[in-house]
Amino acid sequence: MRNTGTIATLAGLPEERPTVRYLAGVRWGLLVAALLLSLVGLATIHSASSELALDYLPRQALRLGLGLLACALVFTIDYQTLTKFSLPIYLTGIALLVLVLVFGREAGGARSWLSFGAAQLQPSDFAKLATALLLARYLAGVNRRYLTPAQILAAVSMVLAPMALVALEPDLGGSLMFLPMLAGMLLVAGIRWRYLVAGSIVIAVVGAGLWNFATRDYQRQRVKTFLAPESEPLGAGYQLRQSKIAVGSGQLTGRGYMQGTQSQLRFLPARHTDFIFAVLAEEWGFLGAMLVLALYGAYVLNGARVAVRARDRTAILLVVGLLSWFSFHVLYNTAMVVGLVPITGIPLPFLSYGGSFTLANFVATGLILGVDFRRYVNR
Amino acid sequence: MMEVREHREDLLQRLPVLRISFIVLLLAIASSYWFVQVVQGGYYRTLAENNRLRKLSVMAPRGLIYDRDGRVLVGNVPSYNLLLDRSRSRDVGASFDFAAQILGRAPEELEEAAERLPSGSPFAPVLIAENLSLSQVARFSVANLEHPEFEIDVGHLRLYRHGPLTAHVLGYLGEVTADDLRQAGSPYRSGDLVGKKGIEQTFDRELRGTNGERVVVVDSRGRSREEFGGRAAQAGEDVRLTLDLALQERAARYFEARVGAAVALDPRSGEIRLLVSAPSYNPNLFARRLDRSEWQQLLESPHDPLQNRALQNTYSPGSIFKIVVAVAGLSEGFTEEKDAVYCSGGARIYNRRFRCWRRQGHGWVNLREAIKKSCDVYFYYLGQKLGIDRLAEYARRFGLGQHTGVDIAGEKPGLVPDLEWSLQARGTTWYPGETISVAIGQGPLLVTPLQIASVLATTANGGSRVVPHLRKMEGPARREPTGLDPRALGVVGDALWAVVNDGGTGAAARLAGFDIAGKTGTVQVVEQKTWVDSRDLPFDKRDHAWFGAFGPVEWPELVVVVFVEHGGKGSAEAAPLAKLIYEEYRNDRDTRRPS
Numbered sequence: 016m017r018n019t020g021t022i023a024t025l026a027g028l029p030e031e032r033p034t035v036r037y038l039a040g041v042r043w044g045l046l047v048a049a050l051l052l053s054l055v056g057l058a059t060i061h062s063a064s065s066e067l068a069l070d071y072l073p074r075q076a077l078r079l080g081l082g083l084l085a086c087a088l089v090f091t092i093d094y095q096t097l098t099k100f101s102l103p104i105y106l107t108g109i110a111l112l113v114l115v116l117v118f119g120r121e122a123g124g125a126r127s128w129l130s131f132g133a134a135q136l137q138p139s140d141f142a143k144l145a146t147a148l149l150l151a152r153y154l155a156g157v158n159r160r161y162l163t164p165a166q167i168l169a170a171v172s173m174v175l176a177p178m179a180l181v182a183l184e185p186d187l188g189g190s191l192m193f194l195p196m197l198a199g200m201l202l203v204a205g206i207r208w209r210y211l212v213a214g215s216i217v218i219a220v221v222g223a224g225l226w227n228f229a230t231r232d233y234q235r236q237r238v239k240t241f242l243a244p245e246s247e248p249l250g251a252g253y254q255l256r257q258s259k260i261a262v263g264s265g266q267l268t269g270r271g272y273m274q275g276t277q278s279q280l281r282f283l284p285a286r287h288t289d290f291i292f293a294v295l296a297e298e299w300g301f302l303g304a305m306l307v308l309a310l311y312g313a314y315v316l317n318g319a320r321v322a323v324r325a326r327d328r329t330a331i332l333l334v335v336g337l338l339s340w341f342s343f344h345v346l347y348n349t350a351m352v353v354g355l356v357p358i359t360g361i362p363l364p365f366l367s368y369g370g371s372f373t374l375a376n377f378v379a380t381g382l383i384l385g386v387d388f389r390r391y392v393n394r
Numbered sequence: 395m396m397e398v399r400e401h402r403e404d405l406l407q408r409l410p411v412l413r414i415s416f417i418v419l420l421l422a423i424a425s426s427y428w429f430v431q432v433v434q435g436g437y438y439r440t441l442a443e444n445n446r447l448r449k450l451s452v453m454a455p456r457g458l459i460y461d462r463d464g465r466v467l468v469g470n471v472p473s474y475n476l477l478l479d480r481s482r483s484r485d486v487g488a489s490f491d492f493a494a495q496i497l498g499r500a501p502e503e504l505e506e507a508a509e510r511l512p513s514g515s516p517f518a519p520v521l522i523a524e525n526l527s528l529s530q531v532a533r534f535s536v537a538n539l540e541h542p543e544f545e546i547d548v549g550h551l552r553l554y555r556h557g558p559l560t561a562h563v564l565g566y567l568g569e570v571t572a573d574d575l576r577q578a579g580s581p582y583r584s585g586d587l588v589g590k591k592g593i594e595q596t597f598d599r600e601l602r603g604t605n606g607e608r609v610v611v612v613d614s615r616g617r618s619r620e621e622f623g624g625r626a627a628q629a630g631e632d633v634r635l636t637l638d639l640a641l642q643e644r645a646a647r648y649f650e651a652r653v654g655a656a657v658a659l660d661p662r663s664g665e666i667r668l669l670v671s672a673p674s675y676n677p678n679l680f681a682r683r684l685d686r687s688e689w690q691q692l693l694e695s696p697h698d699p700l701q702n703r704a705l706q707n708t709y710s711p712g713s714i715f716k717i718v719v720a721v722a723g724l725s726e727g728f729t730e731e732k733d734a735v736y737c738s739g740g741a742r743i744y745n746r747r748f749r750c751w752r753r754q755g756h757g758w759v760n761l762r763e764a765i766k767k768s769c770d771v772y773f774y775y776l777g778q779k780l781g782i783d784r785l786a787e788y789a790r791r792f793g794l795g796q797h798t799g800v801d802i803a804g805e806k807p808g809l810v811p812d813l814e815w816s817l818q819a820r821g822t823t824w825y826p827g828e829t830i831s832v833a834i835g836q837g838p839l840l841v842t843p844l845q846i847a848s849v850l851a852t853t854a855n856g857g858s859r860v861v862p863h864l865r866k867m868e869g870p871a872r873r874e875p876t877g878l879d880p881r882a883l884g885v886v887g888d889a890l891w892a893v894v895n896d897g898g899t900g901a902a903a904r905l906a907g908f909d910i911a912g913k914t915g916t917v918q919v920v921e922q923k924t925w926v927d928s929r930d931l932p933f934d935k936r937d938h939a940w941f942g943a944f945g946p947v948e949w950p951e952l953v954v955v956v957f958v959e960h961g962g963k964g965s966a967e968a969a970p971l972a973k974l975i976y977e978e979y980r981n982d983r984d985t986r987r988p989s
Contacts, residue, residue: 282446332405350426
């Protein structure tokens with residue numbers, strides 16, 4: 016059997032492998048979960064924006080297409096190649112974050128968008144992917160069972176630079192999203208418990224300092240609102256209250272597609288972005304919400320399987336970093352919508368309306384699929 | 395490369411920690427969805443329903459008020475009111491600032507208004523401003539995206555077509571008071587407008603109708619999407635009055651530069667055709683809530699325009715009271731038609747000198763002459779014979795000292811003094827000298843112009859008391875017998891005819907072809923030692939002028955009472971208006987009668 020498939024040629028794969036084997040090499044569960052979630056997202060965005068002058072469905076569908084294209088493109092590039100160039104990629108990310116601070120477009124109180132004509136990009140998502148690549152490369156090179164304090168500090172500082180820049184925009188929620196990625200990768204790379212405890216103390220102290228001196232009033236208000244939502248039902252507690260009403264009123268089977276009063280009558284703010292899961296839970300009920308949570312579970316567990324099967328430290332660490340980031344978004348967002356954690360601007364992967372974040376999720380998916388596809392190659 | 399692969403196993407050993415953490419957290423979140431959606435789902439479903447369903451009160455259009463010929467006196471015009479829904483406001487302070495800027499008022503004023511009319515729930519909209527202009531409504535509508543917390547409510551505004559002309563009859567609307575709300579079975583709700591005076595007050599329950607209710611599905615901007623149910627508003631009943639707008643206008647014109655009151659009524663039924671009190675006020679000011687400075691201005695304006703002088707102020711009746719004294723004297727046998735008394739311009743009774751208004755005296759006068767020329771001396775002697783208790787009894791039979799029962803609230807009963815009153819109210823005995831003053835309508839005796847109209851009606855209709863009223867009533871008029879002697883009334887009535895038509899003090903009221911009987915009255919406000927022309931005194935010390943009349947004498951249809959406060963002589967100041975009113979009445983009656 017001679018098959019000189021183009022993908023194999025482009026990716027520098029041995030030519031004698033049959034097409035069927037290539038297809039079997041793709042982690043379909045991961046891809047299908049991502050696609051199904053994206054379709055659920057499109058349907059829910061349509062419902063959440065049907066009362067607005069502008070239906071967001073076509074724009075999000077376009078982004079889904081772009082995301083799939085990016086996914087396929089990244090899939091074709093060997094992750095070894097990407098990690099080899101991780102430093103320039105990382106520096107590019109830092110440069111974009113500096114650019115956005117200077118030339119960025121302000122929206123919702125934060126300067127976090129770069130405009131390229133009609134297209135807009137949120138560099139913080141790109142910076143997270145770049146940081147994951149650099150961290151994977153650095154931690155893979157550490158040839159020890161446990162990381163030394165110096166190595167931990169080196170890894171932390173790689174993350175702190177982009178984090179600080181994002182926090183300056185100011186986008187506190189977005190900057191905190193670097194932490195789950197760092198934590199997941201450090202944990203897997205090997206960190207002693209005492210450093211973990213010490214690190215937690217440092218984060219607590221620094222966090223308390225930031226709380227007192229560096230946070231804005233609206234950020235503090237959000238946390239306070241979370242702690243006592245009924246104390247101020249007319250002010251900042253409104254979002255949380257409306258979200259819980261939306262979720263709760265969905266009951267077991269939901270109010271029906273496009274029938275949720277909380278979203279259709281516009282009681283729920285941010286319903287097509289950060290609070291899209293509340294719309295879904297209202298219209299499809301507990302059963303619908305659980306189905307979507309199961310899809311996220313399938314995505315993450317398929318991804319974890321990729322890490323287990325991966326052949327080198329770089330691959331394992333890269334997949335762990337990307338999945339930690341992804342999982343945290345899923346867990347935090349769904350917990351926030353139901354009122355378990357304070358409200359902050361953390362979107363839900365594949366469901367929330369948004370260009371850069373959707374693109375970043377598909378790029379991460381492409382990276383993970385690529386790692387899995389090359390599990391026999393990079394020995 | 396080999397070493398790297400070696401340590402791959404270490405990494406994989408630590409992976410399950412992350413995987414298990416993820417699964418545990420995912421399940422924890424799933425269970426809180428179970429709790430919120432399934433366990434507490436019913437509670438949140440109710441909250442969602444309350445979020446989207448809103449009960450809106452639909453104001454019933456208030457009934458219209460017509461005059462006797464069906465001319466509209468009060469109508470309704472649409473008014474635009476501004477409501478604030480604080481639950482939709484991001485910053486309530488900024489909302490007030492925004493509204494204040496459009497309305498051109500102070501933000502504090504609006505906040506005060508919002509506090510004043512609590513709606514019960516923090517999520518229900520509160521009324522913060524009324525009667526917006528169309529351009530203001532447009533500006534709020536345009537700003538709906540940035541300020542979804544404002545709603546415009548279309549209500550009805552009372553429009554008093556004739557303003558001050560009918561103010562004292564119709565009254566006005568005002569905000570319901572806490573006392574009104576506390577009353578058992580009160581149909582009112584906080585913030586309701588209710589009739590405060592006049593017909594608006596007396597017939598408030600008929601006029602107001604029943605407010606309806608709309609249940610609408612609203613979105614988060616408070617815009618209604620669809621009707622869900624409700625109850626239609628029932629419009630208030632219309633009220634038809636006995637008032638004659640033309641007569642009202644005639645009298646009001648006369649009072650433009652005067653202070654006082656005029657009443658005209660039908661002596662057969664008690665239907666009030668004219669009720670004017672001057673000065674008056676513009677009730678359209680009250681249709682919206684008055685602000686403090688406007689109130690202050692009204693309260694401080696001279697001669698208290700809010701006071702209804704026809705029935706809320708009491709005055710000495712002056713010589714008009716001689717009608718009562720004459721009837722009492724004839725009925726009780728203390729005088730006969732032919733009995734004559736000599737008037738020298740005064741009399742010494744109880745060792746005190748009482749002056750007649752005419753310095754040179756009237757000479758020999760009988761009852762007819764005494765009434766015609768309003769001789770005081772004649773009535774001094776008659777009053778002395780009758781005594782205060784008999785005078786009081788006849789005064790009460792004529793309806794003095796008590797409410798006439800008119801359908802406007804706030805009526806004063808006046809005062810008919812007698813011995814018992816003196817002992818109780820003053821703690822002193824009644825001095826006989828006071829009886830002499832009462833006999834010519836001075837002293838502690840107090841009446842309202844409406845009561846005098848009632849006295850003349852009783853005189854004109856042969857001794858029946860009719861209840862003066864403004865609302866047109868179906869069926870025969872209610873007439874109560876007073877027990878007064880019709881013969882005595884006839885004699886006095888004839889003398890009253892002479893007052894106007896045979897060289898008496900009421901000659902100014904004489905109207906060719908329409909025989910009027912009447913009586914003048916001039917009340918001294920300050921006791922004078924000698925004969926003084928009151929025109930030389932400062933305004934508030936001048937005499938009050940009275941004129942009361944009925945006509946036509948053969949078959950009386952209209953009683954007219956004119957009272958001019960500090961006007962001077964009744965013969966000169968009050969009688970001419972009566973003539974004008976009868977003229978207007980006659981012309982109107984003649985044009986209606988088919989020829």
